[in-house]
Amino acid sequence: MKSRQTVDTALPVVQCLPQLREALRQRGCAVLVAPPGAGKTTIVPLALLDEPWLEGRKLLLLEPRRLAARAAARHMAAKLGEPVGQTVGYRMRLETKVGPSTRIEVVTEGVLTRMLQADPGLEQAGAILFDEYHERSLHADLGLALALQARELLRPELRLIAMSATLEAEPVAALLGDAPVIRSEGRVYPVETIYAPPAGQERLEVSAAALLVRALHEQPQGDLLVFLPGVAELRRTAAQLQRRLEHAGASVRLLHGNLPLEEQDAALQPDPQGKRKIVLATSIAESSLTVEGVRTVVDCGWMRVSRFSPRTGMSRLETVPVSQASADQRRGRAGRVAPGACYRLWSEAGHDRLPAAGEPEIRQSDLAPLALELAQWGAADASELKWLDPPPPAALRQAGELLLRLGALDADHRITAHGRRMAELGGHPRLAHMVLRAVDAGLGPEACLLAALLGERDPLRREGGGRPEADLRLRFEALLGRIPPGHDLDPSAAARIRRTAGQWRRAGRVQAHASVAVPRDGGPKNRDGGDLLSDGGAMQQDGGAISRDASDSSDQSDPSLCGALLAHAYPDRIAQRRGTGRYVLSGGRGAALAELQALSSAPYLVVVELDDKGEESRIDLAAPLDQGRLERELADEMEQAVHVNWNRARHAVEAREQLRLGALVLRERAAHHIDADVRLGALLSGIREEGLQLLPWTRPLRQLQQRLCFMHASDPPAWPDASDEALLGELELWLGPFAAGMRSAAELQRVQLREALESRLSWQERRQLEELAPTHVQVPSGSRIPVDYGDPAAPVLAVRLQELFGLRDTPRIGGGRIALTLHLLSPAQRPMQVTRDLRSFWAEAYFEVKKDLKGRYPKHYWPDNPLEAPPTRRVKPRGS
Template sequence: MTTLPIEASLPALREALANRTSAVLVAPPGAGKTTRIPLALLDAPWLAGRRIVMLEPRRLAARAAARHMAATLGEAVGETVGFRVRLETRVGPRTRVEVVTEGVLTRMLQTDPALEGVGLVIFDEFHERSLAADLGLALCQQSQELLREDLRILVMSATVDAAPIAALLGDGPVIASEGRLYPVETRYLERRAEGPIEALVARMVREALTKEEGDILVFLPGAREIGRVAARLAEMGLEGESTRLCPLHGSLPLDAQDRAIAPSPAGVRKVVLATSIAETSLTVEGVRLVIDSGLMRVPRFSPRTAMTRLETIPVSRASADQRRGRAGRLGPGICYRLWTQPEDLRLAPQGNPEILEADLAPLALELAAWGVSDPGELRWLDGPPGAAFAQARALLRQLGAIEAGGAPGATGAMGAITPQGRRMAEAGLHPRLARMILEAIPLGLGDLACELAAILSERDFLRAQGMAPDADLRLRLEAMASPDCGGGAYGFAVDQAARRRILAEAKALKKVFGQKDVQGKRSPASRGADIDACGRLLSFAYPDRIGQRRPDGRFLLRNGRGASFGGHQSLGASPYLVAADLDDQGTESRILLAAPVSLEELERHFQGEIETEERVIWERAGQAVRAQQRKRLGALVLREGRLTDAAPEVIRAALLSGIREEGLAILPWTKAAEQLRQRIRFMARWEPGWPDLSDGALLARLDDWLGPSVDGMKSREDLQQIDLAGILEWMLPWEKRRELDDGAPTHIVVPSGRRAPIDYGEPDAPVLAVRLQEMFGLHDTPRLCHGRVPLTIHLLSPAQRPVQITRDLASFWREGYFAVRKDLKGRYPKHYWPEDPTAAIPTSRVRPER
């Protein structure tokens, strides 16, 4: 057995685990921790013949680690060393080391919380901070604390800051290994990269193949970029007998992944085009050169939209160093970084833990199945964010996985898991897809639901020239049964490799859920009828994304958000659809995958969630109260009709609401009513004890003073029957009515003997408009409100035009009259213009009668 750098740390690790139940091991890439530690601890006395379970964050790494350890022992996988990954298990009765990944450890804990028969749980590559690792560690610690004091926990990592982990584990000991890394020369770009990253990567691969020796490992953000770079390299003539291009990403078949990490045949150079899957754990044989694009693709979940989108971001400093280290695992190497040194200084130190940015619905379901009502009951390195966890909890309630209730708040207690929720948790799928399959089985559509779940778990396998393929998911189901169904008729091509992966996934799901695999055995008519149920099945998984077409062609989703197609789509005219995939860009998302669903299907399957709403509102367009009955599913109005038996008090409230909306001008303000209101407002301005009849005060007390008078009324037309003057008078006590006539009379008798009306439109200055000649003989200004307020007198010419405005009549007679008299006498010579107005005879005629 080759001596590995980790060997020097084994005595300290054995001693730490002999004396403590938790420890942290920090070792750089290439030290051998993944494949050496489990075998080195098999004979530990405290293990007492029990198993070791090691959690790997990736399936490829789990299988590779198990194969390497088995080969070290000269055995086949499944004997002493085996692995369990989703939908694949290679263990036997003699297996002592199980390498597991994804949610497998969680499933083991849910089935057996005490982990009977397990002596040690190892969390490898913990620096990646996957959601499964954080959850597994939290559950293992609680199991250790409550059920298994002798259970050992070992956290291993290459770059993680050990102090917080050690503190989380109760100040467990930290063992460090120096490792062995050959020198790596790092080369940067001289200037910032511009244009497509694929073109730059292809040029650097050609340069490295020409100038340097050894195999090349290229890091790219995703499978799409890997395919583009491979196509460019093939066009350059760089793939042939002496050079082999090997894609490496998680969605590839196992044999393709194995070819990528296997040693190259003699005389053949290998170019491995990989995602971040190759950063840790895996040793890609023969690699001496690394070309790092500096990019990675990460999922980002939005609690606001309840959707996850993939973002391409710069790598962190830790990831860049991990990638660089791949060039120095087997000998001196070179790392080409496709960014400049100034850009290198701006890299973030670490990536964000997945728990801070992921969809937490699977985590919330696992906690409910574990019996934890509040995530605060467990110990976390980083706890679940409140908003994302609250959204996950709400989704689980909508899916029927947990009971309604629980304390309000972002991270408060959630309801207990339901029998349906427990079955969903056992499925090991996202809760949405698990619920879809479980609901489909009683309908005889379980087989189709498994296929649909497999399609939604994989990137889209339809390709269109120059545009996005049609969003209708039914086309994908047809292509599953008949790969040539697209062609020119539909304008898309089928990615056969992706289709094969989906078929394999669907077959495994059918086995898990006990469904017969009848793919291709049904008649076309039967298959077509099932495919037409696609929208109904999607509505079980995505009840919040049921969409209703708006008049403008866009869609309103049940959760209240808007969505639309980016261009012409076959589903654009569907009255209802279910959106399985949206791009979550801007205020209105673009629909990427969907299927139609009928109103009748929604009413049948969501009967218990449809709310009947009696809606009595003021309709501005018709200026009347409208009583409607609506059937709603969230934000969607499924049906509405006239409500004939609305309660009178509800109609009255809607009418009064309409008056508030329209304003008091909607009421029949006759001249008498308006004058009465102005007189009362005048008295309220100058004396206490009078009601406030301003617009704001009347609208605020509308129910009190107007409500009793509108019973039986529904429209603006009906309101015209109201006697507002009588209502306002009724608002005054009887003593105030008498006082009103004294303090604010409607008219005043002027010296000519005529009763002239008073205008109270301005409460601070009531106006008396009267011809100047009618005021002859009156020495002082008349006053209101018991002598407090002088009238503002508008003295008019014979043509009824103001010639003077005054509140001091005596002063006008003394100082202003003579100038006015001269002007008026010139314009109206036949009229009476005496020299002494205070002694003159008042008249409403041209001249006074003798």
């Protein structure tokens, strides 16, 4: 076999191939840990082609990135002296180069998932190699979980290998059934690490360019690889370098996933004129790829990651520090061919504060694609599969709710026919749903262009720098050749978007039929060859289908359709204007445009991107949508109902017939025919909201409430609780029958509140209440003094001292069990003494009190023996 003739015996991984072969023969699984440059990506697949257990089947090599997949396939094919597509080929979303004789297929992660979904047993494959598994992408974790179940239930002979340079091997080995861990020592040349933190707060590209110039002079040999977080930083750093390196004799190349293939090749290959090459790269160059000739690495220490917020249901790109593991991967790029150097744009102390490893994508990503894959696989619960890190339940539940809303799942969370079409089309479920709905309405080309646009970086640039306006239509029009004044269109980004749109169209054509077979050569074909996404007559459909208005042009794409199309992809991100440039989303969250622009006056927006910061997020990308089209496109999402609420400003029940989309009220009008029970419920809710003070309380009624509270405190099981909290909690029971038909605080003044309160008591309890908790107590002077039950534990009788002459003991209530708390008052009704033991007061305190009172009220009667003196309500007793 050619594989034996093409293995480079000088590469370190060759030394561990016997162990790997033995592990796969005996155990069927293995974990291979080999440093960068050891040759694992290209040597291992070629070396395994002769294995007897393969029995002529294919090897699938999973690569996390498209660029690395192409490079690995081309490198292995070159070793065999063949073009890609013969023994070695690759397969990635919407791009395939394989043939009938292909034995090694390098596939990207989503493609492996598609292959497993189409053929759960993977009958044509003998082994799957998960390369760079340490990156822990969402699809890699899902692919491994599906492959493990397929191996357990259908194909026990299927071999699985996890390969990485920085992998923590033991947990992965345990997941693979205690698979053997094989380590390659590698051929590592010494790499000097130089820490060079920036001197001040200068921009990243300025610091990076300065450090790069230093490295270029201090390291006179070899090419340089510079790691930056994103494309914008690559370009700005390149601009800085052009000003600094005019006479350095070095060429500058960019390397990122959105570059055309020929530009990627130029970055990977030596400079054709023999110049020193400076490659400015994103984290795409961190692993798998070999950038030839690199002996110096400049690492800026940042990377761009996508973070999903379950709070808002949105993903956002964040620039975060690299992990120590990623920094080591990058450093290793400098020692693959000779001794090298790694310059780090941070301090050695700062390195110790970096996280040890990156966060697995499954913990921080939008799980809608994963949830759709699980539903298609038939896994009712994610726990049915084996995971290194299981998907977070809250994020997975939120993803399921979105799929239910898009019609991909039914009420039992099983995949629907529409959901299967979405899964087979690929891409994010939101975009797949939009494209399929558009195909049904004859607007496939527009939807495919939008889907491609949203899947790539922004192609529109404002002249002189700065962020373009948030209006997505500007990008759409620019791609159609109508570039807005004051803007430029990035030609490479635009070309990639147009290519991707064409791939969406081809994939969509396949999905327009219920039964589609993917042939072995990977070419997407359907049975009649019809192009259901070709430009043609538009269809007008009912039931919320996307459609052109009668005035729309039918012979060219119409930017005004952007909002209508996007409404189907983002039904949960409809925004309603509540002020110039300020909006509220259908989920209730606030959002705003960063500056005054054309979109600022749009009544409705479909928001595609938010920064998800603060209480009012910044809208970064959106398209306008008029209300009529919104109601037509999302008719199934609308709720039309009568909403009966308490209007606190008017202190009245208000009934409005509303058309709502989530938190948004699209239309409303007064409703006149309201169900009596619903109206009563709103009235009682208003009382709960504002309090019992809405009811017609009088002092006797408040005393009645307090007397009931006193009885409940003295005998809780026998008497109902009449506290404000208890009454508010049981309004329906005691107040409801007396407030029926009422709708405002004014009408509540007619409530027979005494009857309502006493309705909680039986006839016998009402009689007992008068006996045990009297409203008044008659004192020796003949006065009937009201009892204050404000404190249920200690009712108070406030009475002038002179009216109690002759009374030996404290009056009692509650059947004689409770002594009243006496507030003994002066002739001027001021408290002079508080007691619950009147007998002791006469014997001990009266004479001191008498001295004071006699001095202040000399005309009043203050006997020496109060127990023998006649009580009086006057200054002196009659006859004195």
